[in-house]
Each structure stands twice: as structure tokens, then as C-alpha cells.
Amino acid sequence: MAKVAMLLPNHELMEPAAYAAALYHLDLVLIGIVSKENVRELSRNALQSGADIIIARGSHASLIRNYVQIPVIEIKITSLEIGLLLDQAKKLAQKEWPTIALTGPENMFAYIDLNSYEKNYQIHLLLRQFIEPEEMVPTAKQAIADGADILIGGGAIYQYCLSHSFPCVKTASGRESALEACRIASLISSALDQEKRHAASLKMLLDYTFSGIIHIDEHGRVLNVNRFVENMLMMESSAMEQMPVWRLIPGISQKLLKAVLEKQKTIHSISVSIEHSEFSVRISPILVDGQTAGAIINFYEGLTLEAKDAQQRKQLTKNGYTAHATFDRLIARSAPMREIIQKARYYSNFQQPILIIGEAGTEKQAVGECIHNAGSYRDNPFIRFNCNGYNPEEVDQLLFGKTPDGINPGLIYRGPCTLYLHEINRLSLYSQYQLFRQIQSSPLSPSTEQNRIRLIASSKTDLLPLVENGSFRRDLYYALTIMTLRLPPLRERPEDIIAWVDFYLRDLQAVYGKYIKLTEDARRLLAAYPWPGNILELRSVCSRILINCSGCYADAALVKQQLDFQPGPSRSEEDNSPSKGTFQDQKEAAIRESLARHHGNRTATAEELGISPATLWRWCKKYGIDRKEGKDIKK
Structure with a gap:
């Protein structure tokens, strides 16, 4: 039963008010005499006593409304009581x-x-x-x-x-006005009790349903979620209230919601990925008098992806050759990043090589994984290879090596698959030549059906300047740049910063077993930071914030400490391209190796290096390579 407090203007009203409250079986928790001086104190006492309704009269009722958010019922002098007052006043006036x-x-x-x-x-x-x-x-x-x-x-x-x-x-208010006020209080009490019972029943129903439920309003904002969804997203329900559902579940697009909320269509069994798990989703509109009042979103656990080919998926996961990122989960709030995602989705339909350029720490590999999962290679391995992690001999063996018995073939022969080459600009000229040959023939050629390989390459720096200074082959450059994606650094798309912060904090909460909330000052500080290390730096900062926060809230001071800990960009990071000396050494070594393979034949060497004989002559002169270089090596 709802609890009631009576704040009355005088003692004369105390007896009739108590009588009326007893008659309507109100649960009185406080009854007191209110004045202009103590109205705030008594209002606070009423709330502390657990009052759901307050009964007061006249100007006191108006003042009380300034201090409480619960219903305030006014004691109004009735028509009969007004008549009694007029009769008393006429007698006192003693005139017609x-x-x-x-x-x-x-x-x-x-x-x-x-x-x-x-x-x-x-x-x-x-x-x-x-x-x-x-x-x-x-x-x-x-x-x-x-x-x-x-x-x-x-x-x-x-x-x-x-x-x-x-x-x-x-x-003076008498028994009649007190009775009327208590009658109204009784009706409101019944309504509040019914609402509480309904809310408790609904919460019980939601929490003990073996599926996720999100209740949204007609604008797509979250009104209520059940415990299943809290566990699924690792967020408290209060943190999700009034949040657009498409921000919580990227797989549920605004276009999809528009079909439900505006066209009143029920969406059956779409698949979304949440925290590396697949869910089947149903979205049903709530209709009131023919108008959409919101929608119910149901989540059902499933193994849709794994069921397609359970044995293959199990083997790929065991070997680590899987791509986890998908376009639905990739954060892209900014216009430049949305444009990149749109172009990448389009590129996923083609088999030609794709080049992804972006600063260190940007989402190059994630975009590559998204392209893989959106294209026809999605059920095949996604093999990552860091061109900067091995010396030239190791790169050649790992990528192109093949033993006579074929037991340990290089990665280039392990199709069908997607081969992701990280920092392709670090390949030696000889490895570039080998790669170009493979692109032009089996198995990288789109025309070859057997053992086809989808090539996706990434670089921290633009390749064209490397082509101009001779450290990157021009023919390979042309082959790779048919489809090119240039990822903007995080500092150029501030809309994505806080979205990534929220994503990683949610993701890391499960790892560290704690939940925190950023203050608005902290969020503004993170949004204004330039993030020279991009997404990699941001994830590191989020980890430190979560670990070093001792309470439930992370404020700007704590965040600033973690940002101050960040080292400035190193000289090598500020200049993504190798130094001049490195290029010269690499180029000279490549020339000498090629001349040795071709026994000093400069025409064959120039062809292998992708340059003209005149350019080879200038390079040999520049590096002091003798005309007889390689000729003394016998077949």
C-alpha cells in the first residue's frame, strides 16, 4: 500500500483529517503542522519516512511541490464549507x-x-x-x-x-474537505500499488525469461532490459536507459528499426554478433490504437556461424587462422570512417588485392578481417603475416618456400584463404618481385580457381614515395593499388574516440571483473586527446584507467594521470618510412643478390627488380657495384 503524509495548516484540521484517513484505510507515515518556515524540513521528513503521497492545503501545497517529486494532493474547501463561512460572515457584518x-x-x-x-x-x-x-x-x-x-x-x-x-x-477546512482529499489519495494509492505490482511482475517475468529482452520507445531508445541483456552486454540497466539501441547493438541498424517503428513490420531471425557470440534476434512493434508505441527486441543464443561448418570452424579456431572483426561491430561514428566502411564493404565483393594505408595503431587489420568476413572467403582461413618481423631470407621461406615433397609449403600456396600482409612496405625488393610474380599467376590470380588466395596488404606509409626513391617496385605498386583504403588517424575523427573508449571499457570489464563509469570531465579529456598511437594506445589507456580506478567513477584527474604516462612518439614512429641509409643498404643488397642469381646478367637483373637497364646502371654506379659483380659465380 502507498504511504501517505499529511502536512496540515492548523490543529483544527488534525482530527477530521485523521478520521478521513482511517475511513479510507490510508497508511499514514507522518502527520504534522506545516508553516512557511518549516515547509522544507517537513517535506524532507515525509520523503525520509517513505511517503508516496503528501496531502496539504493552499499555499503550503504549492511550496511543497518545489521540494518533492511525488504526488501532492490539495485539501480544497468544499462548496458546503464555503456556504457556512459566508453565512457566518453575513451574521458578523450585521447588514443587508x-x-x-x-x-x-x-x-x-x-x-x-x-x-x-x-x-x-x-x-x-x-x-x-x-x-x-x-x-x-x-x-x-x-x-x-x-x-x-x-x-x-x-x-x-x-x-x-x-x-x-x-x-x-x-x-477553516472541515471533515468534508478532508474526506474529499483522502478519497483522492485512496484512488492514487490504488493506482500506485497497481503500478508497483505490474512493474514487479514485469521485472520478474523479464529476469526469469531464458532470452534477452530490450524494450525500446518509438524513437529507438532503451526503456527497460532484463538480466539476460545486462549479462550479455556487461552493463547495468541504468547505464543503458535512454541510449539509442543501435549504439548498444551495432548489428541492429537504424534502417532496420525504421522498418519496425515506422512501417510496423516484425523482423524475424536476423543474426547479430555480440562479444564473439552469435544471437538470433526478433524485433516486434508495440501497437496502441494503431500507432507504434515502441518495440520489443528478443535475443536468442545460437551457434549460427559454427553450425555452417562445425568441423572446419573448429580446426580454424585451433590453428588461430580466423578473422573476428565484422563491419557490424566495427565502430564508425565519424563521416570519414563511415565512408571507408562503405567502400570496404563494396571492395569485399571483388577478388583483386586490396591495400590499406593508415598510421600505426589504426584499424587496418580489423578492416581487413571485416572484408574477409563479408566476402566469399569468409569460410576459409585468414592468415596474418608481419613483413617486418622476419629477415629477408625468412620472409622468402615463409611466404614462398616449398620443399620438394610439398610437406611445408609457403603461405602463398595454402589457398583458398585470405593472406593479410602487415607492413608490406618492409618487404625486400626480391620478395616484392616474388609477390608480384604470384599476383600475376597462380594462385593469386583471380582467374585461377584452385588454391586461390585473397591478398590484403597494409602499410603505415604511402607507397608512392617509396616507388619514387626505388625502395618499392612500381609493378607491385600498380597491382596492389587497384583498390586502396586510407584510414584517417583517430585524432581526425573525434566522434569515434568516445565510442571506442566505451567499447573497450565494456570489453575489459569482463577481463578485470570490475565496472566503472567515466565522469563527463573525463570523457571530454579523452575526446580532446590527440591519440598519436591511435586505437592501440586508446586500448592501453582504457586498461590502465580500469585497473587504477579504486572507486566506481573515473574522473578527469585519474584519466590525466594515465594520459601523462603515455610516451611521446618515437623518431621512428614520427617518420613511418625507413631512413635513407636503410633504403640504400636494402637496395644495394637486393641488386647484389639479383646479380648473383643471374650470374651478372644485368638485363635479367633489371627485369627482376622491375627497373630499366639504365636505372640499374645508375644504381650500380651509385653503390660502387663492379661490372663483373656476379659473373664469377658458376651455374
Whole structure:
């Protein structure tokens, strides 16, 4: 039952109010005498007592509403009680057709029919009402100035009239007005009790349902979730309230919601990926009188992806040759990144090589995985190879090596698969030549069906300057740049920063077993930081924030400490391309190796290196390579 507090203007109303409360079986938790001086204190006491409803009169009721958010019911003087006051005032005036001024707050009286009162009581009735308590005495003065013979008013007006020897009747609420106020309180109490029972039943139903449920409004914002969804997203329900559902579940697009909320269509069994798990989702509109009032989103656990080819997926997972990222989960709030994602989706339909360029720490590999999972190679391995992690001999063996018995073939022969070459700009010129040959023939050629390989390469730096200075083959450059994606650094797309912060904090909460919330100052500080290390740096900072936060909230001071810990960019990071000396050494070694393989034949060497004989002659002269280089090596 809802709890009720009564804050009354005087002791005279105490007995009839208590009688009315008992008659309507109200659960009284507080009854007290309120004044202008103690109204705030008594309002706070009512809330602390657990009151769901407050009953008060006149200006006190108006003041109480400034301090509470629960229903405040006004005790209004009824028509019968007004009649009794008018009869008392007429007798006190001792004249025929006296002019009586009825004064009080606008919410003091029930409906007043002036003509009926004047006719029935043979009086002239002036109704003088006010809003603010400070207006009481000025209202009394004005009523007297308007020709009133006697006033009817509350305590302040009554005291004013007594001090000026002017006739006055003090307004009083009796049993009838108390009964009416308690009747209304009883109705509201029943409604609140019913709402509480409904909410408790709904929560029980939601929490013990063996599927996830999100209730959204007509704008797609979250109203309620059950415990299944809290565990699924590793977030408390309060943190999700009023959040657009497409931000919580990237797989549920705004376009999809539009079909449900505007066209009133039910979406059956779409698949979304959440925290590396697959869920089947159903979205149903809520219709009230033919209008959409929101929707219910149901999540059912499933193994949709694994069921396609369980044995193959098991083997790929065991070997680590899987791509986890998908376009639905890749964060892209900024316009430049959305454009990149749109282009990457389109590129996933083609088999030609793709080059992804972006600073260290950007989402190059993630975009590559998304392309793999969106294309026809999705059920095949995704093999990552870091071109900067091995010396040239190891690169050649790992990529292109093949033993006579074929037991340990190089990666280039392990199709069908997607081969992701990280930092392709670090390949030696000889390895570049080998790779170009493979692109032009089996198995990288799109025309070859057997053992086809989808090539995706990435680089921290633009390859064209490397082509111009001779450290990257021009023919390989042309082969790789048919489809090129340039990822902007995180500092150029601030809309994505906080989205990535929220993503990683949610992701890391399961790892560290704790939950924190960033203050608004902390979020602004993170959004303003330039992130020279991009996503890799951001994830590291999120880990440190989560580990070093001792409470539930991470403020700007804590975040600044973690950002101050970040080292400045190293010289090698500021200049993504290798130094001039490195290029020269690499180029000279490549020339000497090629001349040795071709026994000093410069025409064959120039062809292998992808340069003209004249360019080879200039390079040999520059590096002091003798004309007889390689000729002394016999077949």
C-alpha cells in the first residue's frame, strides 16, 4: 500500500483529517503542522519516512511541490464549507446585502459559482485570489479598498484584519474537505500499488525469461532490459536507459528499426554478433490504437556461424587462422570512417588485392578481417603475416618456400584463404618481385580457381614515395593499388574516440571483473586527446584507467594521470618510412643478390627488380657495384 503524509495548516484540521484517513484505510507515515518556515524540513521528513503521497492545503501545497517529486494532493474547501463561512460572515457584518471578500490561494477552494452564492445568501461576493504567499496581505488591502465590509481569509489575512480592527472570518477546512482529499489519495494509492505490482511482475517475468529482452520507445531508445541483456552486454540497466539501441547493438541498424517503428513490420531471425557470440534476434512493434508505441527486441543464443561448418570452424579456431572483426561491430561514428566502411564493404565483393594505408595503431587489420568476413572467403582461413618481423631470407621461406615433397609449403600456396600482409612496405625488393610474380599467376590470380588466395596488404606509409626513391617496385605498386583504403588517424575523427573508449571499457570489464563509469570531465579529456598511437594506445589507456580506478567513477584527474604516462612518439614512429641509409643498404643488397642469381646478367637483373637497364646502371654506379659483380659465380 502507498504511504501517505499529511502536512496540515492548523490543529483544527488534525482530527477530521485523521478520521478521513482511517475511513479510507490510508497508511499514514507522518502527520504534522506545516508553516512557511518549516515547509522544507517537513517535506524532507515525509520523503525520509517513505511517503508516496503528501496531502496539504493552499499555499503550503504549492511550496511543497518545489521540494518533492511525488504526488501532492490539495485539501480544497468544499462548496458546503464555503456556504457556512459566508453565512457566518453575513451574521458578523450585521447588514443587508453586505459585501464579502473571499480571499485565498488559487488552489484553496473548490468550484465557486458567484451568482448562486450571491442569490442564495443575499450578499455581494468578491473573489480575491493570489498565487504567492507574499501576496496575502496586499490582497487583503485591495479587497478592503474595493469596498468589502468583511473578509474571509487564512491565518495571515485574519491576523492582519485583527491588527487593523477590520471584521474577518478565518477560513477553516472541515471533515468534508478532508474526506474529499483522502478519497483522492485512496484512488492514487490504488493506482500506485497497481503500478508497483505490474512493474514487479514485469521485472520478474523479464529476469526469469531464458532470452534477452530490450524494450525500446518509438524513437529507438532503451526503456527497460532484463538480466539476460545486462549479462550479455556487461552493463547495468541504468547505464543503458535512454541510449539509442543501435549504439548498444551495432548489428541492429537504424534502417532496420525504421522498418519496425515506422512501417510496423516484425523482423524475424536476423543474426547479430555480440562479444564473439552469435544471437538470433526478433524485433516486434508495440501497437496502441494503431500507432507504434515502441518495440520489443528478443535475443536468442545460437551457434549460427559454427553450425555452417562445425568441423572446419573448429580446426580454424585451433590453428588461430580466423578473422573476428565484422563491419557490424566495427565502430564508425565519424563521416570519414563511415565512408571507408562503405567502400570496404563494396571492395569485399571483388577478388583483386586490396591495400590499406593508415598510421600505426589504426584499424587496418580489423578492416581487413571485416572484408574477409563479408566476402566469399569468409569460410576459409585468414592468415596474418608481419613483413617486418622476419629477415629477408625468412620472409622468402615463409611466404614462398616449398620443399620438394610439398610437406611445408609457403603461405602463398595454402589457398583458398585470405593472406593479410602487415607492413608490406618492409618487404625486400626480391620478395616484392616474388609477390608480384604470384599476383600475376597462380594462385593469386583471380582467374585461377584452385588454391586461390585473397591478398590484403597494409602499410603505415604511402607507397608512392617509396616507388619514387626505388625502395618499392612500381609493378607491385600498380597491382596492389587497384583498390586502396586510407584510414584517417583517430585524432581526425573525434566522434569515434568516445565510442571506442566505451567499447573497450565494456570489453575489459569482463577481463578485470570490475565496472566503472567515466565522469563527463573525463570523457571530454579523452575526446580532446590527440591519440598519436591511435586505437592501440586508446586500448592501453582504457586498461590502465580500469585497473587504477579504486572507486566506481573515473574522473578527469585519474584519466590525466594515465594520459601523462603515455610516451611521446618515437623518431621512428614520427617518420613511418625507413631512413635513407636503410633504403640504400636494402637496395644495394637486393641488386647484389639479383646479380648473383643471374650470374651478372644485368638485363635479367633489371627485369627482376622491375627497373630499366639504365636505372640499374645508375644504381650500380651509385653503390660502387663492379661490372663483373656476379659473373664469377658458376651455374
